[in-house]
Amino acid sequence: MAHTAREDLAAAATSRRRELEIRLHDRWRPEHDRLAERLGAPGNPFAQALWLRTWYDHVAGRKGMAPLIVQAHEAGAPDPLMILPLVRQRHDGLDVITFADAGLTDYNTPLPHPAFDADPGIMKRLFRQLRRCLPKADLLLLEKMPCQLANGRANPLALLPGVRPANLRGHPVVIEEDWESYWSGLKRKFVKDQARRWRVMGKMGEVTCSFVTDAEEAMELFGVLLHQQRERQRRLGRPYLLDDPVMSGFYARLLREGLADGRVLFSVLWLDDDPVATLIGIAREDHYLMTLPGNNFGDVARAAPGRLLTECTMRELHARGFRVLDFSIGSERYKDDFRAA
Structure with a gap:
């Protein structure tokens, strides 16, 4: 049952006993539509399937950006803890990994599982694993990230070390x-x-x-x-x-x-x-x-x-x-x- 799955995921996130797996995809797939609607970032219309699918289908290739959809799993769990909608692009002579944005998306957030109870420890561990799995790049740039999701939960990425406030605010x-x-x-x-x-x-x-x-x-x-x-x-x-x-x-x-x-x-x-x-x-x-x-x-x-x-x-x-x-x-x-x- 869903309730049991949420308890298991929350317990795993707290105990950190399960291994973390990073899965990379080079295109937005129908399964991502389903996951985005089931997970998503509550209250962020930019994190829904329609916006992301249209962005990857219409913008990424035409702008020379390589889609990089990241799924962070705990071993054995059917659903990801989190999805990161990213791209790899060439900018000012550098290979940059960043959000699927290109000036169109105002709020960049991950798509976290509702039961993912992120804390700085697990995010540091997840980020370390992520850096090992990502393609080679000169810069990982994550910006325009709300500190909190609409349901009051912390944005998991805002818990990473080195994150600093941006000179932007929503209204x-x-x-x-x-x-x-x-x-x-x-x-x-x-x-x-x-x-x-x-x-x-x-x-x-x-x-x-x-x-x-x-x-x-x-x-x-x-x-x-x-x-x-x-x-x-x-x-x-x-x-x-x-x-x-x-x-x-x-x-x-x-x-x-x-x-x-x-x-x-x-x-x-x-x-x-x-x-x-x-x-x-x-x-x-x-x-x-x-x-x-x-x-x-x-x-x-x-x-x-x-x-x-x-x-x-x-x-x-x-x-x-x-x-x-x-x-x-x-x-x-x-x-x-x-x-x-």
Whole structure:
């Protein structure tokens, strides 16, 4: 029974009597889909099968990266203690082993067994075994790792010696109470500003918010989102990651595969028939994470359509049962506006 298996695994992790085995795979397999959904990292949509499979299938080979899916087992146990979604790549003249990321993944985590009670001792032992089994490389780079998983457990990799804080933080908003209680707890100035923005937008035409469910419409609106984001990056004088067809193709494939069952959500703010703000997010259980926001500039920008779309997206998803609405990493000021005062 599962309960007995969890007890056995936990006991083994504590006693350290079983030998550790490292198994390496050079491609993402159907068995990894099943393991990712059964294990995963609770609350991290980047650690679900859809994201990882799409990443390995679409990005790795096209970017010259060799997939390196690591399974850490205790001898005799059917399920791994942990899966590490890694790649080996050439960067600045060095052979580097790192997460399956390429600038697309914001939270890099292992996929630990629910019963894996990691501690610094077993992680040091596991890491020593891992280094013996990995292909030769100049650098093992593990970054953008949350210290804790969403269920409050420590990220096993954060227990390794030498790990240090990164200059990044996520922006999850947890709303356990009703929406009105959450909204009234935000900074008063922000709430008043939002009401004013809705009035300003309403004077320009009919304002509606919707979620796209049709794949063909989603592909058309994805093109709008890319244009909006490209314009923003141009104004900031920054290169745009999704100008790379491999990167934009990754999101297009993600939309096609995840839109129908709600693992990918695409919300739009309309001014009459014009999509003035767009937002793509990914979901897992009761967690929603915003990945690609876009909005128009020009006259409509004075009503901050991106903030209005964020509000109505959060309100609707909270009504659907989502309780963690995550703005992900980045230091944009608006993210703090949606956090309790």
